[in-house]
Amino acid sequence: MSVGAETTFQKVLETAAAWMLGVLWALPLLYAAWAAFHLAGDSTRFDLAAPLTWKNFAYVWAAAPFPRYFLNTFLLVTLIIIVQFTLSTLAGYAFARFRWPGRNVMFVLVLLQLMIMPDVLIVENYGTMAKLGLVDTIVAIGMPYFGSAFGIFLMRQTFKSIPRELDDAARIEGAGTMLTLLKVYVPLAKPVYLAYGLVSVSYHWNNFLWPLIVTNSVTSRPLTVGLQIFSSGDQGIDWSIITAATLLSAGPLLVAFLLFQRQFVQSFLRAGIR
Amino acid sequence: MTDRSSDDVQSPWVGWALFLPAAAFLAAFTYYPAIATLIESLFSNAKAGRAARFVGLDNYAAMIDDPIFWNALANNAWFALGTIPASIGLAIGMALLVNRALPGRALVRMSYFAPTILAMVAVANIWLFIFAPQIGLLNMATAWLGLAPHNWLGQPSTALASVTAVAIWKEAGFFMIFYLAALQNMPANLAEAAAIEGASRWYYFWKVTFPLLMPTTLFVLVNAVVNAFRLVDHIIVMTKGGPDNASMLLLYYIYEVGFKYWDTSYAAAMSMVLLAILGAVAIGQFLILDRRTHYR
Numbered sequence: 001m002s003v004g005a006e007t008t009f010q011k012v013l014e015t016a017a018a019w020m021l022g023v024l025w026a027l028p029l030l031y032a033a034w035a036a037f038h039l040a041g042d043s044t045r046f047d048l049a050a051p052l053t054w055k056n057f058a059y060v061w062a063a064a065p066f067p068r069y070f071l072n073t074f075l076l077v078t079l080i081i082i083v084q085f086t087l088s089t090l091a092g093y094a095f096a097r098f099r100w101p102g103r104n105v106m107f108v109l110v111l112l113q114l115m116i117m118p119d120v121l122i123v124e125n126y127g128t129m130a131k132l133g134l135v136d137t138i139v140a141i142g143m144p145y146f147g148s149a150f151g152i153f154l155m156r157q158t159f160k161s162i163p164r165e166l167d168d169a170a171r172i173e174g175a176g177t178m179l180t181l182l183k184v185y186v187p188l189a190k191p192v193y194l195a196y197g198l199v200s201v202s203y204h205w206n207n208f209l210w211p212l213i214v215t216n217s218v219t220s221r222p223l224t225v226g227l228q229i230f231s232s233g234d235q236g237i238d239w240s241i242i243t244a245a246t247l248l249s250a251g252p253l254l255v256a257f258l259l260f261q262r263q264f265v266q267s268f269l270r271a272g273i274r
Numbered sequence: 275m276t277d278r279s280s281d282d283v284q285s286p287w288v289g290w291a292l293f294l295p296a297a298a299f300l301a302a303f304t305y306y307p308a309i310a311t312l313i314e315s316l317f318s319n320a321k322a323g324r325a326a327r328f329v330g331l332d333n334y335a336a337m338i339d340d341p342i343f344w345n346a347l348a349n350n351a352w353f354a355l356g357t358i359p360a361s362i363g364l365a366i367g368m369a370l371l372v373n374r375a376l377p378g379r380a381l382v383r384m385s386y387f388a389p390t391i392l393a394m395v396a397v398a399n400i401w402l403f404i405f406a407p408q409i410g411l412l413n414m415a416t417a418w419l420g421l422a423p424h425n426w427l428g429q430p431s432t433a434l435a436s437v438t439a440v441a442i443w444k445e446a447g448f449f450m451i452f453y454l455a456a457l458q459n460m461p462a463n464l465a466e467a468a469a470i471e472g473a474s475r476w477y478y479f480w481k482v483t484f485p486l487l488m489p490t491t492l493f494v495l496v497n498a499v500v501n502a503f504r505l506v507d508h509i510i511v512m513t514k515g516g517p518d519n520a521s522m523l524l525l526y527y528i529y530e531v532g533f534k535y536w537d538t539s540y541a542a543a544m545s546m547v548l549l550a551i552l553g554a555v556a557i558g559q560f561l562i563l564d565r566r567t568h569y570r
Contacts, residue, residue: 018371022382028443029388031411032400091296099282100289106297113304115556119504120525120548123532123541124307124314147299177288206393208507209525213533224395228511231399239403246399250392257391261384264391268448269455 036244056244060230063241065218066248069226072138076211076222077201080142084151084200085193092155093181097167113149122213129214136220141211145204151196154271158192159185195267202264205253223249308549315542326539333543343544345519346527349434353523354502356438357445362494364442365449366487370479372450373457386447394444398511401440402427405512430520433513437521440508445501449494456490457483496559503551524548 037052060066094100095107118125125144126135134140162185170180186193208224215221221229227249231242247254257264315333320326337343368386372379389397404411405426413423426436460483468478506526509515515522515530525548532541 014371014374015376018376018382019378021368021371022385025443025447026385026388027411028400028404031404035403087296087299090292094289094292097282098289098292099284100286103289106293109305110300112556113300115500115552116304116308116549117504118303120545120552121304121307121311122529123538123545124310125303127538128302128307143299144303147296147303149300152296202391206395208393208395209510209529212510213529224393227399228395232511239406239409242399243403246396250396253391257388265387265451268390269451
């Protein structure tokens with residue numbers, strides 16, 4: 001059923017192309033991993049007999065407050081996800097099932113945030129945080145992202161696809177607005193919450209510019225900023241150390257991805273195609 | 275499906291009450307700062323002991339006279355032109371390659387997609403090592419080919435191209451998954467019909483597959499354009515806009531002016547340009563989506 005008689009030769013050629021591109025794409029990561037697990041002297045000489053070592057990771061862990069950065073990032077993504085889930089669920093429900101004055105105008109305004117995102121409004125948002133006295137706190141890193149157009153849109157679409165009969169049935173049984181939302185809509189949207197959660201966690205685990213601007217101490221700095229300060233600091237240029245720090249900071253997300261590859265890809269897809 | 279939106283519960287209070295918490299944060303960190311940026315761009319920068327005063331379009335006039343601003347804008351255009359077609363082309367190619375029987379397919383897909391999971395900061399650190407003079411992977415490869423070593427990020431001629439390559443590496447795999455999903459949803463009978471007609475694979479791709487992928491391409495395109503103007507993490511790590519502003523991008527310049535020189539009024543004026551670009555993308559998307567719904 002393939003188009004144009006596909007010869008064996010073509011098949012081999014395409015397989016080779018797929019693999020070569022795959023190797024090329026994996027090369028930077030493999031190279032970084034090679035350097036991270038070898039001593040500085042061996043890291044740029046590809047001697048397969050060179051001894052593997054954990055020393056770079058141990059050094060990084062001790063040399064900079066990485067445990068604290070991990071905690072900060074963990075707290076940050078947890079905070080963001082809890083607030084985003086709550087606010088997006090409520091707002092998504094309002095747009096999906098209620099008629100209220102200004103709904104359509106508000107919806108366009110919400111969609112506008114998909115383009116005009118807090119990421120580019122750094123100067124004014126920093127001013128706001130300074131006025132609120134929140135500079136250098138984890139809350140300040142997360143707050144511009146609490147109201148999420150993406151989340152509201154995603155929940156609206158999801159809730160709209162839920163049969164209204166279920167809603168009617170709950171109401172006939174006497175459930176109020178909030179109870180209907182909690183007992184009917186939220187449970188049926190579980191896969192969407194998983195998708196939204198994975199996308200949001202990977203986004204904020206990796207976010208850099210805003211956290212760099214709004215933090216200035218170890219107590220609030222997330223991993224990305226910690227990594228940048230560590231690798232541009234007085235490490236000299238020891239690539240084994242820097243790649244070890246890089247892999248360490250990306251580690252949990254990378255391991256989660258390797259374990260739950262399908263869920264990750266599905267989540268990005270579900271979140272993207274609406 | 276029948277549209278039952280007329281069945282929506284008519285309840286102004288409940289609707290607004292549910293929306294209000296999210297609306298408050300959207301207003302405080304998206305709409306207010308967007309408007310505040312516009313206002314601030316019309317005032318002089320407040321300094322110690324001197325309040326900001328209204329200066330009209332002075333900041334914009336300064337911007338037009340600022341060669342670094344134009345440099346950043348031009349670089350950003352080149353950066354967008356370099357990353358967008360290349361990463362979309364690669365994404366389609368990758369999707370076609372792994373959308374068929376292939377030994378080790380899962381591994382190949384994983385390799386394409388893995389850069390998406392990494393932070394741009396992490397990616398930039400890895401590539402800093404690859405571009406490093408003398409010991410970097412790239413210079414080892416060129417030495418093996420008998421070419422002279424090159425300071426990829428340190429030379430104005432290659433700095434922008436180097437950061438562009440990094441962005442392509444990071445984005446192509448992300449866009450691939452959307453094409454892959456679209457390919458898998460494509461009706462199989464089209465390929466059968468084309469096979470009976472004896473269409474060549476090249477012809478089939480350009481006349482059938484590519485047009486059918488158009489909605490996906492539009493979605494990916496919007497994402498790619500926004501990313502080209504929104505992401506400067508790699509610039510901070512790899513080049514800081516240098517050497518000699520050769521890799522200066524708009525948002526990075528705004529960041530420098532706003533947070534290194536603390537000239538927030540001038541940063542606001544340049545932010546308005548960035549907002550205008552993103553706004554144009556938004557309007558373009560709405561118009562295109564609007565057209566699409568007509569012929570559906």
